[in-house]
Amino acid sequence: MSFFEKLKTGLNKTRAVLTKNLDNLVFGKRVLDKELFDELEELLISADMGPQFTYDLIDDVKQRIGRDELRNAQEIKKVLQERMTDILQKVEKPLEIPRGKPFIIMTIGVNGSGKTTTIGKLASMLKSEGYEVMLVAADTFRAAAIEQLEVWGSRVGAPVVRQKANSDPAAVVFDAMVKIKTGFSGVVIVDTAGRLHTRVNLMEELKKIKRIINKELPELSPEILLILDATVGQNAVFQAKTFKEEIGVTGIILxxxxxSSKGGVVVRIASELALPVRYIGVGEGLDDLRVFESVDFTRALLN
Ligand SMILES: Nc1nc2c(ncn2[C@@H]2O[C@H](COP(=O)(O)OP(=O)(O)O)[C@@H](O)[C@H]2O)c(=O)[nH]1
Ligand SMILES: [Mg+2]
Incomplete structure (x- = not known):
């Protein structure tokens, strides 16, 4: 199966609900009235697109009706497609990784969102593009997390900087910074914990890791990559807001x-957070990561 087919199949549930309900909604409707707008609102909210996108879309529909540009309900589908493409295009900003000099990617995100797996996939992709890659096991909370990263490291042929379980993650990151200072000039990807004893602990630990990177290598601007699980829907939005406020986020991977039956959440994340969506994941395998493309995504979601 091609990547696009996987994406499209993966979004089957989201698309089915969205298009079926939309077709039902607009079918045979002649009057564009309040009842229709209420139904449209409910539909978009239940598809996880979020209040902002929903109200903007309804406003747009009303204005077009006012200008006589929209005369039947069928055309609402076109407006939806246009607005979705618009929003998603704005966050289609692929990560640009320089060649011949070090680049640091720090991954963050809640437990189980797919950080370690995504690091493996990303490392594989970057290696195939000719980058040197080094992985950093800064999720020291669980021994299994370090081993999981080592498995990926050996699969893709990337060295892993590690210490023993429960050691200070900032110390592991410091070791990796020393490797850069002593000549490593590839991509360094830092794995971090998604859960500690408390949320405050976790945020403090992540801030400390970021501080170490900035202090040791102030001339580099690291990519702080937030990994979000699309199956949790709205919750992904709240996670993104928290991490953005507390740590600062420069890019997202979904x-x-x-x-996911909640693929519509991408639209909400794009419209409310305006953070670049770098890549998307559609499976557990090495090849299941791809650069985010708004046109493909909209197609997979709507047709
Ligand atoms: N179906 C699917 N599973 C994924 C994807 N990314 C990660 N996973 C799975 O999600 C689970 C948690 O992933 P993991 O990388 O350990 O999450 P972490 O706790 O954030 O490091 C694992 O079983 C992964 O195989 C994806 O794109 N699709
Ligand atoms: Mg992990």
Missing amino acids: TKLDG
Whole structure:
């Protein structure tokens, strides 16, 4: 199956609900009235697109009706497609990784969102593009997390900087910074914990890791990549807001789009957070990560 087919199949549930309800909604409707707008609102909200996108879209529809540009309900589908493409295009900003000098990617995100797996996939992609890659096991909270990263490291042929379980993650990151200072000039991808004893602990730990990177290598601007699980819907939006406020986020990867009935949440994340969506994940395999493309995504979601 091609990547696009996987994405499309993965979004089957989202698309089915969205298009079926939309077709039902507009079918045979002649009057464009309040009842129709209420139904449209409910539909978009239940598809996880969020209040902002929903109200903007309804406003747009009303204005077009006012200008006589929209005369039947069928045309609402076109407006939806246009607005969706618009929003998603704005966040289609692929990560640009320089060649011949070091680049640091720090991944963050809640437990189970797919950080370690995504690091493996990303490392594989970058290696195939000719980058040197080094992985950093800064999720020291669980021994299994370090081993999981090592498995990916050996699969893709990337060295892993590690210490023993429960050691200070900032110390592991410091070791990796020393490797850069002593000549490593590839991509360094830092894995971090998604859960500690408390949320405050976790945020403090992540801030500390970021501080170490900035202090040791102030001339580099690291990519702070937030990994979000698309199957959790709205919750992904709240996670993104929290991490953005507390740590600062420079890019997003959405995972698990191969099994999500809540794919519409991408639209909400794009419209409310305006953070670049770098890649999307559609499976657990090495090749299941791709650069985010708004046109493909809209197609997979709507047709
Ligand atoms: N179906 C699917 N599963 C994924 C994807 N990305 C990660 N996973 C799975 O999600 C689970 C948690 O992933 P993991 O990388 O350990 O998450 P972490 O706790 O954030 O490091 C694992 O079983 C992964 O195989 C994806 O794009 N699609
Ligand atoms: Mg992990």
